[in-house]
Amino acid sequence: MQLEDTVEADALEEEAVMKYLTCHPDFFDANPDFLGRLRVPHVSGDAVSLVEKQVSVLRAKCNRLESSLHDLINVARENESLHNRLHTLIQEIISASDLEHMLSLIGSSLLENFNANDVRLLVFDNTAKRRGATRLPAEHQHLAAAGQNKIDDATFGLFDDLFDNLQTSCGMPDASQLEALFGDNCSHVASAALIPLAHEGRLGVLVLTSCDESRFANGKGVMFLDQLGQMLSRRLHSLGVKPR
Numbered sequence: 001m002q003l004e005d006t007v008e009a010d011a012l013e014e015e016a017v018m019k020y021l022t023c024h025p026d027f028f029d030a031n032p033d034f035l036g037r038l039r040v041p042h043v044s045g046d047a048v049s050l051v052e053k054q055v056s057v058l059r060a061k062c063n064r065l066e067s068s069l070h071d072l073i074n075v076a077r078e079n080e081s082l083h084n085r086l087h088t089l090i091q092e093i094i095s096a097s098d099l100e101h102m103l104s105l106i107g108s109s110l111l112e113n114f115n116a117n118d119v120r121l122l123v124f125d126n127t128a129k130r131r132g133a134t135r136l137p138a139e140h141q142h143l144a145a146a147g148q149n150k151i152d153d154a155t156f157g158l159f160d161d162l163f164d165n166l167q168t169s170c171g172m173p174d175a176s177q178l179e180a181l182f183g184d185n186c187s188h189v190a191s192a193a194l195i196p197l198a199h200e201g202r203l204g205v206l207v208l209t210s211c212d213e214s215r216f217a218n219g220k221g222v223m224f225l226d227q228l229g230q231m232l233s234r235r236l237h238s239l240g241v242k243p244r
Contacts, residue, residue: 171218191216201243
């Protein structure tokens with residue numbers, strides 16, 4: 001297209017817009033949001049008009065509020081999706097026929113639906129065969145065959161702060177906690193969520209880890225994980241895991 005053709009086309013479009021607005025003088029009354037997107041200079045010579053400056057400030061504020069609203073809507077959608085997944089998982093926990101079945105359900109669901117790269121369960125059980133850090137899902141393994149780590153008093157004490165608060169802790173576990181949970185195989189852990197499991201005493205710790213340091217970063221919301229921990233604690237207790 002030649003320059004002359006472009007100029008002529010622009011002129012025709014401007015003429016069409018003016019003709020439309022002339023025929024519809026109430027257009028901006030019916031579409032106030034659109035008016036906020038227009039830039040209408042206020043002629044004042046070389047000086048900047050106060051009215052124009054106020055309009056510019058209000059327009060920028062409106063854009064920020066609109067962006068914040070979109071962010072809030074996205075967070076609400078993510079929370080709704082997470083709530084639905086948690087609800088499904090809780091139903092599975094309740095319906096599990098035995099401990100092994102429940103552990104398999106938990107591991108599979110958390111890996112698939114909660115964006116975790118690894119899931120571990122550290123059980124504080126006075127029954128020696130249930131001591132140790134178990135990787136979930138325990139593929140064709142019973143909890144008894146899981147870890148070789150014994151939970152001695154020193155290991156038990158590594159999580160005192162977690163049980164004092166009884167809230168999920170996000171961030172990076174310290175070196176001693178990592179060793180208790182993963183042994184020497186902890187190089188893949190960049191962030192983790194430690195969920196205390198307690199019902200009439202300490203039952204254990206459920207751990208979700210990620211190779212992404214922002215996934216379970218310190219300061220992340222933990223309400224849903226706390227709810228999961230409370231439900232899981234009661235179910236573990238009902239299936240015979242004794243508190244320490």
